[in-house]
Amino acid sequence: MWERWLMAVSAKVTWMPITPGLKRKIQIALVAAIVLAAARTGYILYQRHVSKVEEAKKQAPPLNPDYYVIPKKLYPYDLKSAQQLARQPVWVKEGYRYTYYPYDANRHHSDFSHEAGTLLPIEKLQIESVVTDVSPGSADQRQLMAVFEKDKKTYAFPIGSVRGN
Numbered sequence: 001m002w003e004r005w006l007m008a009v010s011a012k013v014t015w016m017p018i019t020p021g022l023k024r025k026i027q028i029a030l031v032a033a034i035v036l037a038a039a040r041t042g043y044i045l046y047q048r049h050v051s052k053v054e055e056a057k058k059q060a061p062p063l064n065p066d067y068y069v070i071p072k073k074l075y076p077y078d079l080k081s082a083q084q085l086a087r088q089p090v091w092v093k094e095g096y097r098y099t100y101y102p103y104d105a106n107r108h109h110s111d112f113s114h115e116a117g118t119l120l121p122i123e124k125l126q127i128e129s130v131v132t133d134v135s136p137g138s139a140d141q142r143q144l145m146a147v148f149e150k151d152k153k154t155y156a157f158p159i160g161s162v163r164g165n
Contacts, residue, residue: 082160090127090146092120092121096119109134110143125146126149143162145158146158146159
């Protein structure tokens, strides 16, 4: 089927013979087009390279010295290791989760019957001490309480528990 169509088209088309002069002109035009395309491509790549070099030469702004500080994480497992919390500021990671209670420093007792509030997210606390207190509802379990001061009042929040004496 295609052969018939090709024969019909070729019968109607008169092919012009390509003379050596015409062949030479076509070659020159194609070489000129390739050279122009290569020159344009080279110029575009050069511009992109220069802009990247200029960006690299720009000085980065100096970093804040606080970015270099990586606080050491503490994993207290008993009362003695929890006392290390009193040596440095503590930041609340999960806010609105931990309830704090009024703490009577004279009696060394937290008032678990009255909630004073919840710790806010990213709240900075200066732990004064870590103490044990009687756990509500369990006689043989004691709570580890972190004592801190807020608005000139003393509060404590639970950070763990200890079974036995």
